Amino acid sequence: MIQGFIPPFVVTFFIALFVLVMQTLWLYIDEIAGKGVGLFLMMELLGYLSVSMIPLALPIAILISSVMVLGNLAERYELSSMKSAGVPLWRIMFPLMVLNFGIAIGSFFVSNNLIPISNLQFRSRLYDIRKQKPTLNLEEGIFNDDFDGFAIRIGKKGKDQRTIRDVLIIDHSSVYEGRVLEIAADSGEMYVTDDERYFVMQLYNGWQYQDLEGKEDHSPFLRTHFSEWRKVFDLSEFQINRTDTRLFKSHQSMLTVRQLQVAIDSIDQTIQDKLKSIRTTNERYYYFLKTPDTTVVQSADSLAALKSRLIRRGPQPIEQVGLDRLDTLTSLVFTFPVSRRDDLFSRAETFARSIQGQVQSAAKSIQRKREARVNHYFEMHSKFSFAVSCVIFLFIGAPMGAIVRKGGFGYPMIISILFFMAFIVLNIFSKNIAERFVIPPVQAAWLPVSVFFPLGLILTYLAMNDYHQTIDLSRFKRIIEFVQKVFKWVGSRI
Numbered sequence: 016m017i018q019g020f021i022p023p024f025v026v027t028f029f030i031a032l033f034v035l036v037m038q039t040l041w042l043y044i045d046e047i048a049g050k051g052v053g054l055f056l057m058m059e060l061l062g063y064l065s066v067s068m069i070p071l072a073l074p075i076a077i078l079i080s081s082v083m084v085l086g087n088l089a090e091r092y093e094l095s096s097m098k099s100a101g102v103p104l105w106r107i108m109f110p111l112m113v114l115n116f117g118i119a120i121g122s123f124f125v126s127n128n129l130i131p132i133s134n135l136q137f138r139s140r141l142y143d144i145r146k147q148k149p150t151l152n153l154e155e156g157i158f159n160d161d162f163d164g165f166a167i168r169i170g171k172k173g174k175d176q177r178t179i180r181d182v183l184i185i186d187h188s189s190v191y192e193g194r195v196l197e198i199a200a201d202s203g204e205m206y207v208t209d210d211e212r213y214f215v216m217q218l219y220n221g222w223q224y225q226d227l228e229g230k231e232d233h234s235p236f237l238r239t240h241f242s243e244w245r246k247v248f249d250l251s252e253f254q255i256n257r258t259d260t261r262l263f264k265s266h267q268s269m270l271t272v273r274q275l276q277v278a279i280d281s282i283d284q285t286i287q288d289k290l291k292s293i294r295t296t297n298e299r300y301y302y303f304l305k306t307p308d309t310t311v312v313q314s315a316d317s318l319a320a321l322k323s324r325l326i327r328r329g330p331q332p333i334e335q336v337g338l339d340r341l342d343t344l345t346s347l348v349f350t351f352p353v354s355r356r357d358d359l360f361s362r363a364e365t366f367a368r369s370i371q372g373q374v375q376s377a378a379k380s381i382q383r384k385r386e387a388r389v390n391h392y393f394e395m396h397s398k399f400s401f402a403v404s405c406v407i408f409l410f411i412g413a414p415m416g417a418i419v420r421k422g423g424f425g426y427p428m429i430i431s432i433l434f435f436m437a438f439i440v441l442n443i444f445s446k447n448i449a450e451r452f453v454i455p456p457v458q459a460a461w462l463p464v465s466v467f468f469p470l471g472l473i474l475t476y477l478a479m480n481d482y483h484q485t486i487d488l489s490r491f492k493r494i495i496e497f498v499q500k501v502f503k504w505v506g507s508r509i
Contacts, residue, residue: 016084016110023083028076035068036061043141056140063137069125070401074438077115077405078412078431084111085416086426094417104479108413115409123402127271135269153205162248167216169205179203182218184246197224198244214248267387267394275395282388286381293377297370389449389456396460397442403464404438410471414478438463 040061085108088094097107153159158168170181182203186196200221207214223239270278351359415430441463449459 016107017114019084019087020080020111020114024076024080027079028072031072031075031079032065032068035071036064039064039068060137060140063133063140066125066129066133067137070122070130070398071439073118073122074401074404074408075431075435077118078408078434079428081111081409081412082416082419082426082430085413086419086421087416089417089420098481104414104417104475108409111409111413112406115406119402119405122405123398126398126401131269131271131274138269165248177204177206179205179216182216182221184216198222198246199224200244212249216246216248218244218246267391270391270394272395272398275391279388279391279395282384282391286384286388289377289381289384293373296373385452386450389452392456393446393449393460396457400460400464404467407464407467407471408434410475411467414471414474417478418474434467438467441466 085094088097088107094104094107098104153167153169153172155169155171158166160166164187166185166187168183169179170183172179180202182198182200184198186198198218198221200218202220203216203218205214205216219242221241221244223237223241223244225237225239267275267278411434412431419426419430445454445459445462448454449456454462
């Protein structure tokens with residue numbers, strides 16, 4: 016069983032890995048193209064991406080291989096012969112169980128130890144490429160401003176890509192303190208030095224124009240003729256420089272399980288500190304509502320209790336209106352003189368805006384922290400759930416192969432892709448609802464596995480009880496013919 020499982024597993028694993036890597040790399044092709052990325056750097060990026068896609072490629076490779084192996088055995092009636100000899104299906108699958116359990120351990124090891132490093136290197140290198148300028152490309156009749164402070168236009172280039180004619184260079188760098196220097200030449204040469212560090216433009220028979228003082232209408236103007244003029248540009252600004260990888264280490268996809276646990280504890284502590292800080296900061300604005308026993312006086316409190324509080328803690332100006340008038344007052348503000356009430360209202364409004372702004376800012380900060388907490392929890396448990404899916408997909412693929420009785424790459428590939436697409440869609444859906452706080456992130460990470468686990472048990476039960484389903488090709492042919500007729504009818508109506 017193991018000898019028959021390993022060859023298709025290796026082939027399907029690398030096929031799935033290639034497809035996943037190309038699909039992910041295609042998302043960044045616009046950022047990579049035209050940036051002078053060499054072969055070795057591209058191979059480095061592909062290597063980092065390949066490591067990151069291993070936990071995704073393993074389940075689909077196991078699914079396809081298990082369907083193929085058991086499908087071939089069932090198609091050649093070898094599976095029926097083994098069952099007739101008294102060997103149950105679980106005993107036939109036992110070597111594959113042991114092998115896939117080892118694969119699951121390897122998947123977790125890659126997710127926990129290798130993927131954080133590969134993600135860190137890939138993100139840092141991609142960041143370097145994003146910051147990098149496009150490669151120098153001087154086209155005919157188009158101004159090029161790749162060099163800082165210079166605009167270069169070439170009228171025509173020779174076939175050797177070295178000879179140039181009708182050249183115009185505009186220098187608006189800070190060297191001339193805002194004054195523009197223009198160089199126009201009839202012909203010249205352009206080339207890169209042997210060490211590829213400098214770009215040289217050797218111009219012949221041209222003029223140099225310069226404003227001596229500024230752009231005023233009557234400012235002095237200098238025109239100089241030259242027979243040969245040479246300008247050297249530094250190409251270091253087109254080189255890709257490495258960024259310190261420590262700048263990206265805080266992202267959840269670049270942390271191990273232990274580091275994720277520490278990060279989650281830090282996030283929880285940060286949320287508690289933020290809540291305590293905003294509570295302590297705004298507590299002083301509500302001192303009047305607090306009684307000595309720290310309980311809040313409600314509106315139903317007696318006026319006698321309010322009188323005693325005013326006498327004990329009230330403002331001094333209350334003596335000007337007298338406590339005997341307190342029974343007729345509808346608000347505490349009326350205990351103050353009329354001349355001070357506008358100022359009190361203004362100060363109260365300012366305090367209210369300040370409190371509202373602080374609370375809103377703290378709420379947004381706490382919301383971001385809670386979202387980060389969800390992502391950290393989801394990332395940590397996904398490392399385990401993807402490893403467990405390797406074992407579960409064996410109990411889906413092997414029974415399906417025994418049920419459909421079809422081997423080879425055709426039907427196993429179709430069946431496996433359908434199951435794997437459902438698994439990936441469910442995984443994306445669970446992550447989205449976890450980020451919206453619909454379900455806890457731990458349940459979201461295990462949701463796809465929880466759905467496919469009972470499905471695997473059902474399929475295994477059916478296969479052990481000799482349930483077989485022959486695939487009717489005529490059904491697919493009729494469906495294809497119907498779809499073709501629909502397309503022809505739509506095409507005739509357009």
